[in-house]
Amino acid sequence: MSSTATPAQSGHKAPSGAHSIAGSGPSHHISASDIAVGVIIGRTSEFFDFFVFAIASVIVFPQRIFAFADPLTGTLLSFLVLAVAFIARPVGSALFMAIDRRYGRVTKLTVALFLMGTATVAMGLIPSYENVGAWAVIILVVLRLAQGLALGGVWDGMPSLLALMAPKNRRGFYAMIPQLGAPLGLIVASLLFAYLAASLSAQDFLDWGWRYPFFVAFSVNVVALFARLRIVAGEEVQELFASRDLQPTRLGDTLREDGRTVLLGIFVPLATFAMFHMVTVFPLSWIFLYTDETLVSFLVIEAIAAVIGVMAMFLSGYLADRFGRRRLLFWAALLIAGFAILAPLLLSVGKPGEIIYMFAGFFILGLSFGQSSGAVASLFEARNRYTGSAIVSDFAWLFGAGFAPVTALLSSSQFGLSAAGLYLLSGAFCSTIAILLSVGLDFRGGNR
Template structure:
């Protein structure tokens, strides 16, 4: 029985360089670079000092609030779709195949958003250059909210036939395009405006949105699954999280516009040169940073799905554990992830980001070896798998955003960070649930562990190379 009693859905057979020491005077480096930039070909951009807002200095805390709310809404949308891909879509959208095949097909739809996300970034950056960041962000989040709420209205395959699959795929593509457009540059702005001796702390703030979004999504599905019959849940209960996601998007939109739309923050974006450059320009000037940047957070992003979506599918398909209990375990483990993300900020400011990312990649490699034993050891092993996995993930994931931003100079940081994030998520996480489930089904759980181990090796090498190369960033 995977659901609570009364809801038993079927069981079947994821020095000024990027690693400058905390003591390096990065603010002086930034001021020098901004001064030289303002007298160059980019003199049209202001290099004025940070503006005042209602008589008070612009505070990183103000930016942090908008960042957390925005990232929470994005990850909540993701987890609502991901959880439904395991417990709803195989039965409503792909009932004509066995549960495993239905889950794999659902994971293929899950990956669609990651594939089109770079296209969304390119499309909406063009909107940004022509019409401004407010128009771009409003349009992107409106598209995200519309696609998400429409998913909650999709008829079943039994009612609409193949059109149900086509509609879900189109809406998932819409989510991916919108996710690319939802990049607002605030994580990079947060890194640039934070105190230089606390940049590790502020770099981890955007990452808090992931576990918070997972906690809300998991507990919401757990509540519905525990209080509805199987028939009611599959008929209408599963739709509510998608409607809630729309509401969360509206709140996030206003919270972010409250910051992005102000003249003070507009001047701050311009003074820090956080403006979208063309993709061709960014690749021509910082192509090496883009290529290396894809692999720096690869292990974190692969680990992200290996402790969220993949174990849910494995438990649902191959064990008799109730879905409700595992969703609760997932939410509790996400709390451990929050603690680890917070700890990553403290450690990065003391031992340095490179060392912490290197330790994180090595821990992920060790976890990849032990994970198959834990996931096959019953509920106790699954609990240890989830909590230990989330804690290790938090240490590495907490600094992955700052590590990406630090690879770029001021001119290309906005576009470069968005592009690297898109590509790293696509290669590291987009196909992780599908690949891991296929490998573990065909070759056993150790094969999924080896898949994760390969990502850890790639990130280890990339972090070491990034530490030796002279990139222009200092975030």
């Protein structure tokens, strides 16, 4: 790290439930709101990149990169490439944590975000299968692999720091703030694709219009890099990371000391992350392949549903502070199970069914997703919280979300929409059991 000073060495007293921290001079002041802004910008950029790729996986890549296959097979192949990043992410975490320990968090973030931006903008330059043949597929896979490695490196510990700085009676609210990046990223990506699809002819959109969101993603990454470095590179925040023990520990040490917690933690947010793809990527693919709904119309519906998700996340902060976050996650897992059984069939009854599916799905997702990361971080003691949270997040996304789109689309195309919910139902079952087994669960209340 570029600064290893402890509170005792620097003359600072670590805050307990404080809203701000004074720096080494009268002009320095880092507040929870400063960190929150940096966290939201960073997470929004990450999810914007993700959704740009995910939307293109449905409406562009099957025709441009997998043109040799029929539309369904092309979409399934695109979803397999989508999963590549989730497979690479744990490797990226291990690689970039080594960089963090050796060169510091600033270097790690700079390299990771540069890799992410370069890979993303390069995707907008990929030639079609008609022009270069199988090389188009190979290039896409390599770039997606690079995105996954970079995604493992963008974890900066600021969400955990934000939660630790929060007063005890507001930890649910502060834990929710970093999660806002997901729906915000989806809103921007959906509306951008909707605008381009509505403004261009179908041929122009497929020839060159689809490339612009990838170029925009690069610009967003640059802004996010400077916004995050402005906070992370500050001496005050470095001291806060040190005083809160938010430092990268070696993977072997973390697994040896907290292996059971890591294993249990992977399953706590499993249903949430599976639900994430069941209301974002999967319904877009089904609507695009099997209905007469226009792309623009459904993308707008998706953006509005994401706004409902934002409101539900704010509600999750209140409910978590009032009743406890793991208690909220338990009931949310039961709601996800009910959604998995009943909701998929709504996609086959026209626009009213689609709207109900999306609005209800995002409301449930907001309640659950808003507290998923905070619940995971709270499982760990201070020493292994930074590395343990990253490992759990990587594998929960891999097992919960990585293969959800391809599994749901393949099963529904073969056995009907009711089969699409089975993957989600299994995730809800695993999460329910994991939450019940997690340390500190107390149905009488408490913010655990």
